[in-house]
Amino acid sequence: MYLLLDIGNSRSKGMLASRTGQMTPVELSAASFDRTAIEAVYYAAVAGQDKVQALKKQLQLHDKPWRQIESEAARFGVQNCYSQPHLLGVDRWLAMLGSHWLMPKQDLLVVDAGTAVTLDWLSTDAVHQGGWILPGLKLQQQSVVQKTAKVFNADTHQARLQPGGDTVACLQNGCLAAVVGAISQAWQLQPMQQVLLTGGDARLLLPYLKNYPVQLEPNLLFYGLSRFIDS
Template sequence: MYLLLDIGNTREKAALFYGDKITALTEISAESVKHLPIYSVYFACVANDTRLSSLKVALALDHLPWHQVQSEVHAYGVTNCYAQPHLLGVDRWLALIGARQLLGKQSVMIVDAGTALTVDWLDESGAHQGGWIMPGLQLQQQSVVQQTAKVFNKETLNGRVEPGKDTIECLQNGCLAAVTGAIRQGWLLNKAERLILTGGDTFYLNAQLADLNVITEPLLIFHGLAQYIRQ
């Protein structure tokens, strides 16, 4: 059994890989993993070394081998389009590999809807066609509220792609329209056979994009990470 970690600057996501099956962990702590027969840890990290060292100690797993995955020129049928391949975010790199592993030789548009919303295109030969990075739903709303005096919001997101009738509706509906509009523009710009949605805001976006050829895969990055174990 392997522990898979996606280590961000503010939080970690985790999954277990065993018998060619990936299972998400809802909690990641020393208590939640202490009885698991973990051989080693495979991880992607955008945080600093101090945070990584602290996590090893906090999970009481610093005695195990830890294998860090980073973006490459080419791996597992995927070719990175960046002139400096290591500068492609490792989460995006793993999403590309995960999409290739799940869908095979299909062209795919990958949307990772988190704090930042990223879009990446992969053609049927496995060549990365480039991508976009933009503020995600929550970040867009926070930016407007923080930078204006009379716009306010609430924690619950109930946005719809229609005109709002009060300030909260106008803000939430506008940001949802901006994000889904960008995705639709991307689909028209470089149409693929499939569109994969992943990330924390997938729930809000899926219903708005139902007319496109959409599949959702919350564990997409972990599917990419698991390829480094399968080898």
């Protein structure tokens, strides 16, 4: 068994992967899995090293090999377009490696709706065509609330793509429109055969993307990470 870790900006996620490629989500505490069965830990962190160290301590897996995956110029036939490849967020890189593993012969728009929303274009020959970074749904709402005196939000989320009739609806609907609008704009700029959607807000966004060939893939990043096992 291998432990795969996605150490994100707002939360970290874990997956147990067998040699045969079976994956099981796992809660990130030392008590939630059999530590003796873990051969190695493969991890990717867009968060700072402090979060990585905290997690290492929490999981009590000091005696196992920890392999950090970072963005590279090329891997598994996928090409990174950044002139400084390591500066591309490793979550974006892994989402592309995972997408390419799922659909190797199609051009893809990879959307990760997390703390930040990222969009990345990947051509049929697996060359990264560049991408976008924008604030995620929650972050957009929080920044408006923080920087204004009179805009407030509610704990319940009922965003719709229609004009709002009160502050909360205006804020939530506006931010939803901004994210859906960015995806629609991306599509207009350069349509692809498939849109692969992942991240904490993926499920929420899905109903608003019916006009596009969208596939929900919550484990895209882990598919990318698992390609490194024994490689």
